[in-house]
Amino acid sequence: MEPSEVARAVERRMKALGLSPKSLSKKAGLNETFVRDLLEGRSRNPRADSLQKLARGLDLHGRRFDR
Numbered sequence: 001m002e003p004s005e006v007a008r009a010v011e012r013r014m015k016a017l018g019l020s021p022k023s024l025s026k027k028a029g030l031n032e033t034f035v036r037d038l039l040e041g042r043s044r045n046p047r048a049d050s051l052q053k054l055a056r057g058l059d060l061h062g063r064r065f066d067r
Contacts, residue, residue, distance in 0.1 A: 001040070001041035001042060001044075002041050003038075003039060003040065003041040004038075004041065004044060006038070006046075006051075007038050007039050007040075007041060010038065010039065010054065010058065011039055013058045013060070014058070017058065017059065019057075019058075021035045021036050021039060022035075024054075024057050024058070025057075027057040028053045028054050028056060028057025028058075029053050029057070030050060030053050030054065030057070034046070034050060035054075038054075
């Protein structure tokens, strides 16, 4: 499956911060499988609370994923 816009934005932010899927999952308090599934396009509709944790793990603090 093709990764979503959110997945591509997450991947860009991870790269900017030098994070691997494993390090992001630990930092965000999420399962590594969730992060990998999102990045690989297998998770198309993640829950809002998971996206909030992901945003905190990416140090976005109220910013949009695509900014």
